[in-house]
Amino acid sequence: MKEELIKKWLNNELTPEELEAFKKLDEYASLVKLSEKAKYFKSPGFDQEQHLEDIKSKTLSKPKASKYQYLKYGGAIAAVFLVGFILFKSISSANKITSIETLTAKTETINLPDQSKVNLNAKSQLSYDAEGWMNNKQLELDGEAYFDVEKGSKFTVNTPYAVVEVLGTKFNVKSRDYGFEVACYEGSVGVQRGKKSYTLQANNKLILKDEGMVLKQVHTDVPDWKTAKSVLKSQTLEKVLKEFQNYYDVEFYTSTVDIQRRYTGSFPHNDIEIALKSITLPLGLTYKIDDKNIFLSKK
Numbered sequence: 001m002k003e004e005l006i007k008k009w010l011n012n013e014l015t016p017e018e019l020e021a022f023k024k025l026d027e028y029a030s031l032v033k034l035s036e037k038a039k040y041f042k043s044p045g046f047d048q049e050q051h052l053e054d055i056k057s058k059t060l061s062k063p064k065a066s067k068y069q070y071l072k073y074g075g076a077i078a079a080v081f082l083v084g085f086i087l088f089k090s091i092s093s094a095n096k097i098t099s100i101e102t103l104t105a106k107t108e109t110i111n112l113p114d115q116s117k118v119n120l121n122a123k124s125q126l127s128y129d130a131e132g133w134m135n136n137k138q139l140e141l142d143g144e145a146y147f148d149v150e151k152g153s154k155f156t157v158n159t160p161y162a163v164v165e166v167l168g169t170k171f172n173v174k175s176r177d178y179g180f181e182v183a184c185y186e187g188s189v190g191v192q193r194g195k196k197s198y199t200l201q202a203n204n205k206l207i208l209k210d211e212g213m214v215l216k217q218v219h220t221d222v223p224d225w226k227t228a229k230s231v232l233k234s235q236t237l238e239k240v241l242k243e244f245q246n247y248y249d250v251e252f253y254t255s256t257v258d259i260q261r262r263y264t265g266s267f268p269h270n271d272i273e274i275a276l277k278s279i280t281l282p283l284g285l286t287y288k289i290d291d292k293n294i295f296l297s298k299k
Contacts, residue, residue: 098130102143104249105269114153119146121225122246122269144174146223149187161208162193171200172223176246178239180208183218224266231266240279248272253295257285 110118113133124143129136137155148170157164159175169187183205191198203218224231230243238259241252247269267275276287288295
């Protein structure tokens with residue numbers, strides 16, 4: 001019954017009575033939250049039912065998107081991952097799913113059943129089947145996390161963008177609505193995106209760009225967020241401000257500035273004034289703080 005309600009909800013086919021029953025599901029709040037994120041992945045002409053079948057048969061077709069369509073409008077392949085992501089988090093009547101969610105500026109350390117550790121970054125969510133872990137070693141990540149995997153242990157991290165397969169390694173996965181990247185600090189990890197597979201060695205990372213996955217080098221021993229700062233290279237101001245909001249509970253007002261301007265630099269997670277100056281000064285901007293509202297303007 002639960003699975004049928006969820007499928008009808010995904011297809012917008014619920015009757016008024018079924019809608020009331022759907023709202024009473026334990027997973028209702030999480031589903032609505034994930035549905036909001038789906039707007040980043042929708043693309044024109046996407047056949048959701050067909051791609052649900054594709055998920056079940058584990059065959060994914062390569063999206064045909066222009067250079068600038070992926071992050072702005074998504075693409076069919078991202079929608080496929082997202083629907084699968086929603087279904088995993090919701091259709092769990094046979095399993096008791098453990099779900100951990102962090103708030104703004106909060107992090108949490110999770111010990112998995114195989115003694116692997118996960119450091120969950122701010123504004124992130126991690127879900128997995130704790131009771132059935134030995135038979136279902138899969139995690140669902142929405143946000144960012146650093147994994148320290150017990151030697152010899154193997155599991156899979158599913159995100160709306162791609163699947164990350166690991167075996168005894170240290171790595172970081174960032175999967176947010178404004179970007180995706182995987183960084184390997186020890187050992188190696190596999191990344192599966194559609195029909196394309198990548199093997200990532202230590203001190204390298206994969207970043208999803210408009211043109212696809214791009215390989216870069218890693219110059220630190222741990223991800224920057226674990227040292228309470230964000231380091232960004234040639235990112236739009238729009239994405240920089242979204243990153244900022246993971247660590248500071250604020251709203252930005254940017255109607256008088258160009259949020260597509262590129263920014264390269266860093267900001268700390270523990271001092272809002274220094275963080276704002278670190279962003280605005282290089283871009284020739286000023287700011288005004290009014291409670292939790294920040295107004296950006298040109299100098």
